[in-house]
Amino acid sequence: MNNSGLHPTKLAEAKVEIEPLKLPKNREAFGELMKLVGSCFGPKSRLKCIQISEESPAIVTSTSMRLFQYLPVSNPYLKLVIQAVKEHLKIFKDSGTFVTYVTLNMLTNFSNLPFPPQLISSLFDAFSISCLEYLKSETCHPKVQLDFDSLKQLMSVTQNIISSKPGCSLQDDERTHLALQLVKSFLHTIPSPVVERPSQPLHIGRLHFTSYEGGRVLDSVMYPGLLLSSKLCSLKSLKCRERLQVILFTVSLSWNKDDPFLPNHLEYCSTLELKSHLSSWFEMFGRKLIDKGIGMVACQKIVNIHLKKYLEDHGVIVLEKLGLETAVALKELCGRFFRLFILLTCKIFLNNQFFSSNINLNAITDYHNACFIFQIVCQQAVNVLYQLLLKPVGLYGAGCTECHVASVLRKQVQKDLHIYTKRFGCSEAVVLSTGECFSSCLENSAVSLSKTSRLNLKTDSHFHHLWSETPGGDVANSCACGQFTKTELEPCIWYSLRWGEMDFVYVKDEPCPVLKNSQLSVKPSVIIDGCASRLNAYHVAMETTSALLRTVLYIEDRN
Amino acid sequence: MSEVTVNFIKHLVDYIGSLVEKSYGPYGRSSLCVSAVGQIEITSSGISILETARVNHPVATVITRAVKNHHELVGDGTKTFILLLKAIFNELSKYITESSYIPQKQGTMEIRTKLRLELSNLLYFMLPEYFGQLRANKMIQNIFFHENNLPLVKSCVQNLLKTFLTGKFGQLVTHQLVELCYNLIFFSVSDISKFNEVVQYLIKNFHLLCCRINVLPIQLSRIVEGFVLTRDFTVPWKDYTSKEEEFNFIVILSSQDNQSICNGAILKITQPQDIEMFLLSSSSFYKSAMKAIQQHQIQLILSCNSVSESFKTLCYEEGIAVIAGIPREELLHLVSLCGIQPIICLQETLNASKIGKAQFARPITLEAKWYIQIGIKLSNLDTLLVPHYLVLCGPTEGICKQYFSESFNSLKVVASWIDSNCYHTSHGVQPFSSTSFCQKDSSGIKVPSKSIGSCDISTEINMPKENYKVNLPVSNVRQQSKLGWFEETCMNENWKIHVMSSSYGHSLHSTLRKSVTEDYPISSKECEYKLTKMVKPAFYLWNYDQGVSCPGSSFWELTLISLLRKSYNRATGNKNAIAMEILASSLFYIPILLHKTSLTNKQNTVQVYQELEESLQKSLQVCMDGVSGCVISVEECTTRESVASKELLLCNVLKLVIQLLKLDGIVNIPKLPKVLGED
Numbered sequence A: 001m002n003n004s005g006l007h008p009t010k011l012a013e014a015k016v017e018i019e020p021l022k023l024p025k026n027r028e029a030f031g032e033l034m035k036l037v038g039s040c041f042g043p044k045s046r047l048k049c050i051q052i053s054e055e056s057p058a059i060v061t062s063t064s065m066r067l068f069q070y071l072p073v074s075n076p077y078l079k080l081v082i083q084a085v086k087e088h089l090k091i092f093k094d095s096g097t098f099v100t101y102v103t104l105n106m107l108t109n110f111s112n113l114p115f116p117p118q119l120i121s122s123l124f125d126a127f128s129i130s131c132l133e134y135l136k137s138e139t140c141h142p143k144v145q146l147d148f149d150s151l152k153q154l155m156s157v158t159q160n161i162i163s164s165k166p167g168c169s170l171q172d173d174e175r176t177h178l179a180l181q182l183v184k185s186f187l188h189t190i191p192s193p194v195v196e197r198p199s200q201p202l203h204i205g206r207l208h209f210t211s212y213e214g215g216r217v218l219d220s221v222m223y224p225g226l227l228l229s230s231k232l233c234s235l236k237s238l239k240c241r242e243r244l245q246v247i248l249f250t251v252s253l254s255w256n257k258d259d260p261f262l263p264n265h266l267e268y269c270s271t272l273e274l275k276s277h278l279s280s281w282f283e284m285f286g287r288k289l290i291d292k293g294i295g296m297v298a299c300q301k302i303v304n305i306h307l308k309k310y311l312e313d314h315g316v317i318v319l320e321k322l323g324l325e326t327a328v329a330l331k332e333l334c335g336r337f338f339r340l341f342i343l344l345t346c347k348i349f350l351n352n353q354f355f356s357s358n359i360n361l362n363a364i365t366d367y368h369n370a371c372f373i374f375q376i377v378c379q380q381a382v383n384v385l386y387q388l389l390l391k392p393v394g395l396y397g398a399g400c401t402e403c404h405v406a407s408v409l410r411k412q413v414q415k416d417l418h419i420y421t422k423r424f425g426c427s428e429a430v431v432l433s434t435g436e437c438f439s440s441c442l443e444n445s446a447v448s449l450s451k452t453s454r455l456n457l458k459t460d461s462h463f464h465h466l467w468s469e470t471p472g473g474d475v476a477n478s479c480a481c482g483q484f485t486k487t488e489l490e491p492c493i494w495y496s497l498r499w500g501e502m503d504f505v506y507v508k509d510e511p512c513p514v515l516k517n518s519q520l521s522v523k524p525s526v527i528i529d530g531c532a533s534r535l536n537a538y539h540v541a542m543e544t545t546s547a548l549l550r551t552v553l554y555i556e557d558r559n
Numbered sequence B: 001m002s003e004v005t006v007n008f009i010k011h012l013v014d015y016i017g018s019l020v021e022k023s024y025g026p027y028g029r030s031s032l033c034v035s036a037v038g039q040i041e042i043t044s045s046g047i048s049i050l051e052t053a054r055v056n057h058p059v060a061t062v063i064t065r066a067v068k069n070h071h072e073l074v075g076d077g078t079k080t081f082i083l084l085l086k087a088i089f090n091e092l093s094k095y096i097t098e099s100s101y102i103p104q105k106q107g108t109m110e111i112r113t114k115l116r117l118e119l120s121n122l123l124y125f126m127l128p129e130y131f132g133q134l135r136a137n138k139m140i141q142n143i144f145f146h147e148n149n150l151p152l153v154k155s156c157v158q159n160l161l162k163t164f165l166t167g168k169f170g171q172l173v174t175h176q177l178v179e180l181c182y183n184l185i186f187f188s189v190s191d192i193s194k195f196n197e198v199v200q201y202l203i204k205n206f207h208l209l210c211c212r213i214n215v216l217p218i219q220l221s222r223i224v225e226g227f228v229l230t231r232d233f234t235v236p237w238k239d240y241t242s243k244e245e246e247f248n249f250i251v252i253l254s255s256q257d258n259q260s261i262c263n264g265a266i267l268k269i270t271q272p273q274d275i276e277m278f279l280l281s282s283s284s285f286y287k288s289a290m291k292a293i294q295q296h297q298i299q300l301i302l303s304c305n306s307v308s309e310s311f312k313t314l315c316y317e318e319g320i321a322v323i324a325g326i327p328r329e330e331l332l333h334l335v336s337l338c339g340i341q342p343i344i345c346l347q348e349t350l351n352a353s354k355i356g357k358a359q360f361a362r363p364i365t366l367e368a369k370w371y372i373q374i375g376i377k378l379s380n381l382d383t384l385l386v387p388h389y390l391v392l393c394g395p396t397e398g399i400c401k402q403y404f405s406e407s408f409n410s411l412k413v414v415a416s417w418i419d420s421n422c423y424h425t426s427h428g429v430q431p432f433s434s435t436s437f438c439q440k441d442s443s444g445i446k447v448p449s450k451s452i453g454s455c456d457i458s459t460e461i462n463m464p465k466e467n468y469k470v471n472l473p474v475s476n477v478r479q480q481s482k483l484g485w486f487e488e489t490c491m492n493e494n495w496k497i498h499v500m501s502s503s504y505g506h507s508l509h510s511t512l513r514k515s516v517t518e519d520y521p522i523s524s525k526e527c528e529y530k531l532t533k534m535v536k537p538a539f540y541l542w543n544y545d546q547g548v549s550c551p552g553s554s555f556w557e558l559t560l561i562s563l564l565r566k567s568y569n570r571a572t573g574n575k576n577a578i579a580m581e582i583l584a585s586s587l588f589y590i591p592i593l594l595h596k597t598s599l600t601n602k603q604n605t606v607q608v609y610q611e612l613e614e615s616l617q618k619s620l621q622v623c624m625d626g627v628s629g630c631v632i633s634v635e636e637c638t639t640r641e642s643v644a645s646k647e648l649l650l651c652n653v654l655k656l657v658i659q660l661l662k663l664d665g666i667v668n669i670p671k672l673p674k675v676l677g678e679d
Helices: A024-038 A064-070 A076-092 A096-111 A117-136 A151-163 A172-189 A274-291 A305-313 A324-333 A368-390 A400-415 A417-424 A428-450 A501-509 A531-549 B006-023 B046-053 B058-074 B078-098 B109-135 B147-166 B171-188 B192-204 B273-295 B309-317 B328-338 B397-417 B431-437 B477-489 B524-542 B555-567 B577-596 B605-617 B643-661
Strands: A015-018 A048-050 A059-061 A143-145 A206-213 A221-224 A226-229 A241-244 A246-249 A266-268 A296-299 A317-319 A338-343 A347-352 A358-365 A393-396 A457-460 A466-468 A494-496 A528-530 A551-556 B030-034 B040-043 B141-144 B210-213 B222-225 B227-230 B247-252 B267-269 B298-303 B321-323 B356-366 B369-377 B388-393 B439-441 B444-446 B456-458 B468-472 B495-501 B508-514 B546-551 B622-624 B631-633 B640-642
Touching: A024 A064, A024 A076, A024 A096, A048 A064, A059 A064, A064 A076, A064 A096, A064 A368, A076 A096, A076 A531, A076 B030, A076 B040, A076 B397, A096 A117, A096 A428, A096 A531, A117 A400, A117 A417, A117 A428, A117 A531, A117 B171, A151 A172, A151 A368, A151 A528, A172 A206, A172 A221, A172 A368, A206 A368, A226 A324, A246 A324, A274 A305, A305 A317, A368 A528, A368 A531, A393 A400, A393 A531, A400 A417, A400 A428, A400 A466, A417 A428, A428 A457, A428 A466, A528 A531, A531 A551, A531 B171, A531 B397, A551 B006, A551 B046, B006 B030, B006 B046, B006 B058, B006 B078, B030 B046, B040 B046, B040 B397, B046 B058, B046 B078, B058 B078, B058 B397, B058 B643, B078 B109, B078 B577, B078 B643, B109 B555, B109 B577, B109 B643, B141 B147, B147 B171, B147 B192, B147 B397, B147 B546, B147 B640, B171 B192, B171 B222, B171 B388, B171 B397, B192 B397, B210 B397, B222 B369, B227 B328, B227 B388, B247 B328, B273 B298, B273 B309, B309 B321, B328 B356, B328 B369, B388 B397, B397 B546, B397 B640, B397 B643, B546 B555, B546 B643, B555 B577, B555 B605, B555 B622, B555 B643, B577 B605, B577 B622, B605 B631, B640 B643
Parallel strands: A206 A358, A246 A296, A266 B267, A296 A317, A551 B030, B210 B388, B247 B298, B298 B321
Antiparallel strands: A015 A551, A048 A059, A143 A393, A221 A358, A226 A347, A241 A338, A338 A347, A393 A528, A457 A466, A457 A494, B030 B040, B141 B546, B222 B388, B227 B369, B247 B356, B356 B369, B439 B444, B456 B468, B468 B508, B495 B508, B546 B640, B622 B631
């Protein structure tokens, strides 16, 4: 307290750090997360176990969705990167680890370059624009047109996604079976041209996934219809039926004083015996439903216990607490006759014989954590299939796209060297070095995917796809994605991957990669990534890196 | 209580300046700011940095408030504000320490009073003149918002936006944002003469005309036609098809405390059959409402509250789309755009004033949420704008928020370029905000009139018939600067206009002189008629707004330094010489800083300083190159800035300096933070 008697307001001083990207603590944090994410990348990835607290169960996963849901992160840079990844996953559900890895790799390598930071970030932006423009262009070689009529291609895409999640712990036949079920389910949601209501627009059906613990994966199956939990109704009223009429209430049928049905205001005379009046009202209401031949009463919220008992006693199935999503799904099924099955004593299966817009995939696994991973894998695979439905374009997977784009960028930087030097007022060495850094970062993600040493990887001189070396020192028979075989590309020169930003001198020897060849058809077993999700992943990675590279100060308000 | 010395303030502004210095210029860098609640933001905005840093000092609070006020008005210049303030206090401190004219007693009120008076004189008397001289510079571009000048207006706006946004984000983003902001403005403008009103409208309603999508990259941002309504519930629009032809719609806006809009009945249960009666009456109510709706061929109902399921079902059966849960503010904006009245309840009688016309309604998904895009048919022929909507995408919420706020600020930058907006501030006309156009005399500061004036043509009795007076009340320097243009525009083979100043200094009269031979007979009435015909179009243009811009990269600052240096000379005993010298030296800091934050920084600072001095001595028009940091001729400059915002910034900085020099002491001074980079 001072002389004037005023209480001073004590505010903590803000924490300010200069050049935060160069600080050891941030670099270590980037390195740690990059190592973690790099090991969770691709089909050869390794699982991670996360335990948030002593009371909570351990989570075993390699998927970015689960990883970032539970991974505790305090570093603000990493928080921002993870936030960007989460936003990407909200829509695309795929390529989360790719975004994280590429962003962190670029951030680490570019902030290490010994050039003025403004110049580095300007050059980074220029290269990002070139890279993204190439990926969007028609001459982009890795972009492949998929034939939606080819089941093999759809299976290939789906299997690729399932393979990238080792947490599923699947054998080959299990993987194939699950992929088949997923593709089948997906195809079932696409309505046929002949529908009963031709004047209405066509809508894609809903696909629900339920997973079980204990059982064989090969028993996973698809059901065209709606699968509901039996907790929603009492089992005694259940029996298999056909041609069921359903009435759906989206308001509460609990009828207590605070939760009125239909009218928004309820006034009643205090002398009136409300309870008995209501129960007789419910009986009257229930009688009306039975008289109309209603076989099932479904309620999004709660059904009054007296009403429920009355209806069940008269053989009407009552489902309550459906929730919004199930109610909407049921609403779409409404209006037709139903078949009712009881399944596995714990699920009720509703099926519309004529028009199934709801599909349920029952995925079975034998251990607890895999249930969650199954859900994620199924959602991811179907999401990619829907994206392909909108635009049937894919990108070569297994790192071939990244290697190809890296080579294209190298050649483009060399070709436009004078433009860059003039525009940015710097030397050729700076431009080439920074360009090489950018290309190396792309290749690093391919190296991380293959889980091999950089020494054992090569690119071909035609398309610059990624090839691994056999233990004998020869190049493998086919490239990483499987599109090209060694014999197809001969004669061919094999180039080793670069080591870093100072290796730009070797670029001059390499020929420019072949661009789009429309006559090149995609082989059925090629590893393909969904184009939309991967393109967005590139965008997000580069935009986030660009924003973070430009930071010179870190300011934290500690109040 | 502790005394506040100039050195003390200098140390504080040095610290504040060090926070924003590295973010200055076209190649300035950003700061990663983490707020008290953990929100992460990457920004180069001076005010955001200051607010996060939250310098714990009352003087810092005063400075932050002044910066914030300036930012709210103009949308730009906060870093320049802080750095100029820093430079001025550095010079003031140096002067006080080194001066040999006054007793060397740092912090004495006499010295500060003297400095304050000189700075006040400079601010209120001398700067307006210098600004006028600057505006007369041939590099200053005046563009009237007239149809003939549309390409020039567009080019200038693009340059302004590019100059503003280049320093904020990398190239990956800047180009996209410039295009989006540019398109939003020019897609919305239907008549270029109303450019100012459209820009003001966009600024006022930007939060309703832009939505942020925190998932997609910026490349997927776009401008869509019409207006986009957000919805609050998850039942998808897919139940309803797009409507691509014209149709009628109504807007239901109930009062905020009335939650039920379609039911309206209060059920009194006295007997069991009352429930049945209620259900029957509700049903008939809906049916009668539906009749009225069908009568007026309404195909879309928009409501801010929930709508009962029964009514929705009834509408669905009749092919009428119902969208409920739309934010109230959006619906209010929509009705004001369309010029219709909303209805409170379906019981209301429908008429033409309550029915809007739409050209299309399309469901669109953004970030997996449903939105409705409506193309509005505006009822007024004399419409202000063509409605468009900006969909802004970014990879994270924090980054997208930055794009949003800088897009908003870019509109303010364009508004500040429009000259007449000097008088129109969000806080009303303030004498301090437009000091460049104020005249100060013994009666106090005169605020210029808002009205442009009217053209009053009259003939004076006893005047020779060749002379006709056109009274154009001109009350400020801005209009005075237009007179040269006015003379040229009104030039005619038979008539010439001469502009004469009256002794009052506030109004000028134009006298038309007939240059034809004296024996050409012409009646006064005919003369008057010809005069009106000739003057009226020119006068109409006189009333057009104009945009005044100058080359960027510190051209304006260097030109002002040149003017100041020509004027002051201590030897002649110029009373305000010290203040002018301090200001000139402070302004020099800006081009030097541009050199330091350039991309490649080719020359060293001493060389640049020398080159600038030489150019000023030779009165060459130069500026700084953002890439190399070298001095270049102004003809090579590709950036443009608003003149009015420059003038306003300088005036506001000087005003703050004067205010801080008045500070006597502070109660309970906390410890000053260290300047960044100091050991």
